[in-house]
Amino acid sequence: MADQVQPAAPTAQSSESAFTPADQGRKPRFPPRGEPVITGINRVGLWSLYVKEVRRFLKVQTQTIWAPAVTTLLFLVIFTVALGRTDREILGVNFATFVAPGLIVMGMMQNAFANSSFSLLAGKIQGTIIDLLMPPLSDGELMAGITAAAVTRAVLVGFAVAIAMAFYPGVDLSIAHPWAVVWFGLMGAVMLSLMGLLASIWAEKFDHNAAVTNFVIAPLSLLSGTFYVIDNLAPLFQAISRVNPFFYVISGFRFGFLGESDIGNTNQAVIHSAIGLGIANAVLAYVVYRVLKSGWKIRS
Secondary structure (H helix, E strand, O other): OOOOOOOOOOOHHHHHHOOOHHHHOOOOOOOOOOOOOOOOOOHHHHHHHHHHHHHHHHOOHHHHHHHHHHHHHHHHHHHHHHOOOOOOEEOOEEHHHHHHHHHHHHHHHHHHHHHHHHHHHHHHHHOOOHHHHOOOOOHHHHHHHHHHHHHHHHHHHHHHHHHHHHOOOOOOOOOOOHHHHHHHHHHHHHHHHHHHHHHHHHOOOHHHHHHHHHHHHHHHHHOOOOOOOHHHOOHHHHHHHHHOHHHHHHHHHHHHHHOOOOOOOOHHHHHHHHHHHHHHHHHHHHHHHHHHHHOOOOOO
């Protein structure tokens, strides 16, 4: 009996030829190569990056949130004991009430910088930066996710510091202008978040990042009118202080609590400072975006 011939298995070529013209007219399941799958803002990817960054600092919240609150409270204790007197008033309030808002926003800014300056730098040093560069996130989305997480940490630190200071004797945290508290607090956090991201792009090791913190961020914070009003300084140093953007953040934030500020004699001066900070942050964000997009010290 002759062997029965089994039909040959269809090849890839025969499979392609099996499609009818009706099948070829259907919309393909996947777009052709080279066409983007995600258009517009990658909301899922942006949210995932934000949650990842927030969870990273919340895992060690004792170090990232509560420790800064204790450190800032120690600043208040030391300066009120060393410099403050029960009858000493600045801008119409006692010294502890005067210095408290500046310490709150100073803690917010420093921790915003610390958070955003860690992500890319740690990735470069540990060799895991590819985890941030490979996902389908644009440079703007990468910058927005890291900045938003740093601002979140800054806000949490601000609340923690405010809660700690509310129990300190002699401190009154009554809010006179809520808009100023919100605006200057957020603008200060965004500014330092962007500066931290720029520093992490430039730095090649943790020592570089520490140098920026010690020689740029800390001096600008401490010499910005946190513990004094600039009217007590010589005219030259007053002019230098007015060039420091941290001065406007701290004085504007203090204006939100006290209703008084050393920015100017009128509320209009505070509003002009608020607009100026918004413009400065927009320019800084554009610079950081262009540097990030160029791939300088990241992709090269």
